Every structure is written in C-alpha cells, then in structure tokens.
Amino acid sequence: MSARSPRGQVSSRSLLARSRWLLARRLCQLGLLALFLIGPLLGVWIIKGNLSASLLFDQIPLTDPLLLLQTLAAGHWPYVTAWTGALIVLVFYALVGGRVFCSWVCPVNLVTDTAAWLRRRLGIKTGRTPDGNTRYWLLAGLMAATVLTGVLVWEWVNPVTLLHRALVFGLGGASLLIIGIFLYDTLIASRGWCGHLCPVGAFYAVLGRIALVRVSAHRRDACDDCMECFVICPEPQVIRPALKGVGQPHPLILSGNCTNCGRCIDVCDRDVFKMTHRFDQRSAQ
Amino acid sequence: MSGRDSQKPASTPRRRFLREALTAAGGGCLLALGAGLHARQASALPAQAIRPPGALVEEDFLAACVRCGLCVRDCPYGTLRLADMLDPVATGSPFFTARQVPCEMCEDIPCVKACPTGALDRSLTDITKARMGLAVLSDQESCLNFLGLRCDVCYRVCPVIDKAITLETRHNPRSDRHAMLLPTVHSDACTGCGKCEKSCVLPEPAIKVLPRKVAQGALPAHYRKGWEEKARNGESLIGDQLRLPVRGFDGTTAGRAATETVVAPATPAAPIVATPQAASVPHASALNSRWKP
CATH class of the missing domain: 3.30.70 (Alpha-Beta Plaits)
Structure with missing residues (x-):
C-alpha cells in the first residue's frame, strides 16, 4: 500500500507506517483529555483540575510553571503545593523536551494542526506570517502587564488554558477565540499561532533549550532532499542545522522550538531521523 | 540613500531585523496592553x-x-x-x-x-x-415580615441563626395592635453563605447576598462613638456634657438645665383666630403667642 505525502509524492510506505508518531501523539492528547474528563463524567478521579494546576491520584500536585511565574509577577507568594507542582512539571519537561507540552499535551495543537493540514490540502498560500520572535516579545509583554496590573491578565485570554478549561469544565465562551485561531492559522498565517505568537509555547521553548530528549538526523547522509520533513514540521527552521550541518557538526536538533512531535521521523522515507537524547551525537556510518 | 545602501550591503539585513523586531515588539505590547x-x-x-x-x-x-x-x-x-x-x-x-x-x-x-x-x-x-459576602434585606417593601406576616424563612435557614440574622420586634403601625418581627442581618456574624437568599419565598428575593464591598458603608477612620469610648474608659473622653444657657425664653426660665423637660401648658393660651379684635391689636397676634411654660 502506498501513501501520498504532504507534497503529493508517492511513498513506498503505508499511511500507518507514516503516521506512527502522529497517532501516538493524538492518543496522548486525547487520552489526557479523557483522564481529565472521566472524573466529572464517571466519577473516577485519576486527575483533577486542569492544565493550570491539577491533582494527580489525589496526592501529587501539578502546576503550570508559567502560571506560577505569573502569580509571582502579580505579587502573590503561592503555597508550597503550587511550588511542588511547578517543580514536578518543570523537571518533567526538562527531561522530555519543553515544547513536548505543545505537541503532546496542549489541546490547541489539535486545532492548529487541523488548520495546517487544511492549509496544505487546499494549497492556501495567502496571508502574512508574523516574525517568529513575536512570541518572546508577547511573553515579555504579558509578564510586564502582569507586574503593572497586579492581576493575571494573560489568563483572561490565554487560549491554551481557556480551551482546556472549556473542555473539562464545560464552558462555551472560549469557542470564539478558538475559531479565531483556527481561521487565522488557516487563512492568514501558516502555523501562525503555535509557531509564531503563542507565549506559552515561547515559555516552554526556553525550558526546552536544556531538554534531554532530542530528535537526531542521525542518517542525514541518506537524505535525498525531498523536503517532506520541512513541509510537515511545525517549526521547520529547527531542522536545517541538524540535517545540513549548518553551524554545528552533530546531527542533533537542539533548538528549544523543536516540539519533539516526531512528524519528521514519520514522513521520512529514508529513515533519516530518530528520537534520542542530547548526548547522542553519533551519526550512522 | 540607495547609493549608501549599495556601499554598505550589511545594513539591509540589519534594517530588516530592526523592522521585524520593532513590528514584533509593537504587536506584543499592543496585545499585552489590550489584555x-x-x-x-x-x-x-x-x-x-x-x-x-x-x-x-x-x-x-x-x-x-x-x-x-x-x-x-x-x-x-x-x-x-x-x-x-x-x-x-x-x-x-x-x-x-x-x-x-x-x-x-x-x-x-x-x-x-x-x-x-x-x-x-x-x-x-x-x-x-468566612466572609464571602453580606446578606442585605434590600427590599423592605416586599419582605413578608415587613408586611406584618410571619414568614421568617431567611431567619430559620440561617446557619448562624440568632447571630447573623435576628428577628427584631417592632410595633406594627398599620394594624396598631400587632408586632412586626423584622429580619435583621448583623455583619459581624454573617458569612455570606446565601442560604437566606436561596430560600426567600418571593419570586425575586427580598434578601440578597452582596459582596461586602458593595453592601457595606464605612465610617471615617477618625470617628469615635462616644458611648463606646465611655464604656471603654469608664467616663466620657471629653468630660461631662456641657451646660449651655437656654436661649429664647424669658427671664423666668434662666438657670434651668437644658436637659429639663419643658412641657407646654395644658390649655393653649390665646387661640390664633382671625378676629377683628385680634387684627386691631397686632402685638397679640401669631407673632407673639404669649405662651409661657
């Protein structure tokens, strides 16, 4: 069975073989949502709360470090519970990759991935993409606004927590914002929200610079320049240094913006990429 | 300008970078400001x-x-x-x-x-x-107890009964023979749980829980209640009540204490009636009733 690639080329591998990481990722995203939902729906409380802060097995606190940072910026010193939760989350993402949050956990990813897929499918090339550094400015801006106002201003409009809260607690108002992001990503900017604007992603990208788990273009000699990985990657700029050896000798993708989504591993017919750790600097052969 | 640009090719990417950075910074600031x-x-x-x-x-x-x-x-x-x-x-x-x-x-x-x-x-x-809010009996015109009935539901359901809500007995001027038992909220005990508002039998509750900031007034910080200070001190902070001379009376009242009750005479002197005689004697008119205690 052959499958059509994002660029329309015919691949020798089946669609399933080309979607392993994608399926794993969707399973993780939806599974996490299900875990949050079986509490209120079935009364089985494995995890309670939402992505801002939660309680696992009624014992282990989890806190979004960015939210903890915001409460500090707003001038509130949180309880040890929140600190513990933030530390656990921080250590977790420092191990598996900062923006693993974006591609494996965040519910907005489902929306923007759909938008990106639609944009590819319909061949939409219109619009204007903002600078990729805008997210860092936004992150700095929201922190400054939090300090100035003394309240969590970002949480008023944060689509990430809004969508998750809406799904878990059954609120409808966030849908307008999510539709807005979907339309923006589809019609105006390719990967506009997650790849250029989202300050939550920017925060996790900073954390991701030290992360342990990494994608490596370990068989980059086998690359035939088909460009499939560049087309499918949500952050295509991270691939070049590793794949083409621009400015670095090793084949590791060390940019904090790599989300470890594994789509490059999926789509590559030459089996160039693999998931490994940051100290694995070997190239095959 | 273009000549200088061609002399310094490095300035173009730098300019683009600056422009992009400025755009990004502007956008970021605007969004943050909006939020x-x-x-x-x-x-x-x-x-x-x-x-x-x-x-x-x-x-x-x-x-x-x-x-x-x-x-x-x-x-x-x-x-x-x-x-x-x-x-x-x-x-x-x-x-x-x-x-x-x-x-x-x-x-x-x-x-x-x-x-x-x-x-x-x-x-x-x-x-x-807990001080979640403060119950306020905001509509005395609709409250059944204020109408003279015995509803008492807000009082009965109050978890801090007889402290947060008490029933204060008042004379009912309408019937002139019954009592009204008025639900009265006390801010020092009300938790703002809202059970009174929930259980008010009216279609629209006469008692409502409001955020304390909305519900409460505040005395200026420098106000002292004389009676409280007196109770705390054992005596008034400003000494005894001043005795002021009583003005507006004739000499016979001089020296009388201001607190002394002054009662009107049992029979009113010279009823004010417009008679020809009264009109002819202006000093005996309403300007001087010649009333003396």
Missing part, C-alpha cells in the same frame, strides 16, 4: 457573583487564583463554578450565585483545602469566620 485593559475593566465583580470562602480580597484574589477549578471539584454540593469567557466575572475564576446554589458551609471547608496557591486562604479554619 491589561480588558482585565482592568472586568476586575469589578458583579453583585451576584460571590467568591468561595477564604477568598482573598478581590484584587489579591485575581493575582493568586490560577483558575484550576480544584475548589470547584472538591465542593460536595456543586455550589462553585468557573467563570466562562463571556461571564462578567474574571475568566476561569471560581464563584457562586447564591440564589441558584448557596454555600452549605462545610465544617472541613474542602474548597479552601483544595486551593494550591492560597487564593483561598488556609488560615480560615472555622467556616463561621
């Missing part, structure tokens, strides 16, 4: 939204609450809910509407225990010390 303004606008809590027990004062609460909903989850009565984006309450923050589901005042206060950040203050361990 800030939005937040400021919406930071006034609407009167129907009551925060959970132990909530910090509103501006501190909005700095501390991460909108995780753990308090909502641990409320056994489904009282609390998180604000939707279109609600007038800060997005995602917990509140309850007393008329729908009031607070049942659990003794172990699970919502406060659930809060990971301290937006709900754990120093609140006695639920009767």
Whole structure:
C-alpha cells in the first residue's frame, strides 16, 4: 500500500507506517483529555483540575510553571503545593523536551494542526506570517502587564488554558477565540499561532533549550532532499542545522522550538531521523 | 540613500531585523496592553457573583487564583463554578450565585483545602469566620415580615441563626395592635453563605447576598462613638456634657438645665383666630403667642 505525502509524492510506505508518531501523539492528547474528563463524567478521579494546576491520584500536585511565574509577577507568594507542582512539571519537561507540552499535551495543537493540514490540502498560500520572535516579545509583554496590573491578565485570554478549561469544565465562551485561531492559522498565517505568537509555547521553548530528549538526523547522509520533513514540521527552521550541518557538526536538533512531535521521523522515507537524547551525537556510518 | 545602501550591503539585513523586531515588539505590547485593559475593566465583580470562602480580597484574589477549578471539584454540593469567557466575572475564576446554589458551609471547608496557591486562604479554619459576602434585606417593601406576616424563612435557614440574622420586634403601625418581627442581618456574624437568599419565598428575593464591598458603608477612620469610648474608659473622653444657657425664653426660665423637660401648658393660651379684635391689636397676634411654660 502506498501513501501520498504532504507534497503529493508517492511513498513506498503505508499511511500507518507514516503516521506512527502522529497517532501516538493524538492518543496522548486525547487520552489526557479523557483522564481529565472521566472524573466529572464517571466519577473516577485519576486527575483533577486542569492544565493550570491539577491533582494527580489525589496526592501529587501539578502546576503550570508559567502560571506560577505569573502569580509571582502579580505579587502573590503561592503555597508550597503550587511550588511542588511547578517543580514536578518543570523537571518533567526538562527531561522530555519543553515544547513536548505543545505537541503532546496542549489541546490547541489539535486545532492548529487541523488548520495546517487544511492549509496544505487546499494549497492556501495567502496571508502574512508574523516574525517568529513575536512570541518572546508577547511573553515579555504579558509578564510586564502582569507586574503593572497586579492581576493575571494573560489568563483572561490565554487560549491554551481557556480551551482546556472549556473542555473539562464545560464552558462555551472560549469557542470564539478558538475559531479565531483556527481561521487565522488557516487563512492568514501558516502555523501562525503555535509557531509564531503563542507565549506559552515561547515559555516552554526556553525550558526546552536544556531538554534531554532530542530528535537526531542521525542518517542525514541518506537524505535525498525531498523536503517532506520541512513541509510537515511545525517549526521547520529547527531542522536545517541538524540535517545540513549548518553551524554545528552533530546531527542533533537542539533548538528549544523543536516540539519533539516526531512528524519528521514519520514522513521520512529514508529513515533519516530518530528520537534520542542530547548526548547522542553519533551519526550512522 | 540607495547609493549608501549599495556601499554598505550589511545594513539591509540589519534594517530588516530592526523592522521585524520593532513590528514584533509593537504587536506584543499592543496585545499585552489590550489584555491589561480588558482585565482592568472586568476586575469589578458583579453583585451576584460571590467568591468561595477564604477568598482573598478581590484584587489579591485575581493575582493568586490560577483558575484550576480544584475548589470547584472538591465542593460536595456543586455550589462553585468557573467563570466562562463571556461571564462578567474574571475568566476561569471560581464563584457562586447564591440564589441558584448557596454555600452549605462545610465544617472541613474542602474548597479552601483544595486551593494550591492560597487564593483561598488556609488560615480560615472555622467556616463561621468566612466572609464571602453580606446578606442585605434590600427590599423592605416586599419582605413578608415587613408586611406584618410571619414568614421568617431567611431567619430559620440561617446557619448562624440568632447571630447573623435576628428577628427584631417592632410595633406594627398599620394594624396598631400587632408586632412586626423584622429580619435583621448583623455583619459581624454573617458569612455570606446565601442560604437566606436561596430560600426567600418571593419570586425575586427580598434578601440578597452582596459582596461586602458593595453592601457595606464605612465610617471615617477618625470617628469615635462616644458611648463606646465611655464604656471603654469608664467616663466620657471629653468630660461631662456641657451646660449651655437656654436661649429664647424669658427671664423666668434662666438657670434651668437644658436637659429639663419643658412641657407646654395644658390649655393653649390665646387661640390664633382671625378676629377683628385680634387684627386691631397686632402685638397679640401669631407673632407673639404669649405662651409661657
């Protein structure tokens, strides 16, 4: 069975073989949502709360470090519970990759991935993409606004927590914002929200610079320049240094913006990429 | 300009970088400003939204609450809910509407225990010390007890009965022979749980729980209540009551204490009637009734 690639080329591998990481990722995203939902729906409380802060097995606190940072910026010193939760989350993402949050956990990813897929499918090339550094400015801006106002201003409009809260607690108002992001990503900017604007992603990208788990273009000699990985990657700029050896000798993708989504591993017919750790600097052969 | 640009090819990428950075910075600042303004606008809590027990004062609460909903989850009565984006309450923050589901005042206060950040203050361990809001009997024209009936429902359901709400006996001037038992809220004991508002039998409650900031006035800080100071001190702070001379009376009243009760004579002197005689004698008219105690 052959499958059509994002660029329309015919691949020798089946669609399933080309979607392993994608399926794993969707399973993780939806599974996490299900875990949050079986509490209120079935009364089985494995995890309670939402992505801002939660309680696992009624014992282990989890806190979004960015939210903890915001409460500090707003001038509130949180309880040890929140600190513990933030530390656990921080250590977790420092191990598996900062923006693993974006591609494996965040519910907005489902929306923007759909938008990106639609944009590819319909061949939409219109619009204007903002600078990729805008997210860092936004992150700095929201922190400054939090300090100035003394309240969590970002949480008023944060689509990430809004969508998750809406799904878990059954609120409808966030849908307008999510539709807005979907339309923006589809019609105006390719990967506009997650790849250029989202300050939550920017925060996790900073954390991701030290992360342990990494994608490596370990068989980059086998690359035939088909460009499939560049087309499918949500952050295509991270691939070049590793794949083409621009400015670095090793084949590791060390940019904090790599989300470890594994789509490059999926789509590559030459089996160039693999998931490994940051100290694995070997190239095959 | 173009000549200089061609002489310095390095300036083009630098300019592009500067332009992009400025665009990004401008966009970021604008968005942050918008969010800030939005937040400021919406930071006034609407009167129907009551925060959970132990909530910090509103501006501190909005700095501390991460909108995780753990308090909502641990409320056994489904009282609390998180604000939707279109609600007038800060997005995602917990509140309850007393008329729908009031607070049942659990003794172990699970919502406060659930809060990971301290937006709900754990120093609140006695639920009767909670000050979520303040009940106000806002419509005396509709309250059945004020109409002279014996409804008493708000008083009966009050978890702090006889402290937060008492029934004060008053004479009923309408029937002139019955008593009115007026539900009276005391701010030093009312927790703002909202059970009175929930159970008011009227289609629209005559008693409502309001945020304390909305419900309460405040005396200026320098005001002292003389009677309280006297009770604390054993004597008045400003010495005895001043004795002032009584003015407006003739010499015969001079020297009388100001506090002495002055009663009118049993028979009124010279009724003011417009008679020809009275008109002819102007000094005996209404200008001088010649009334003497």
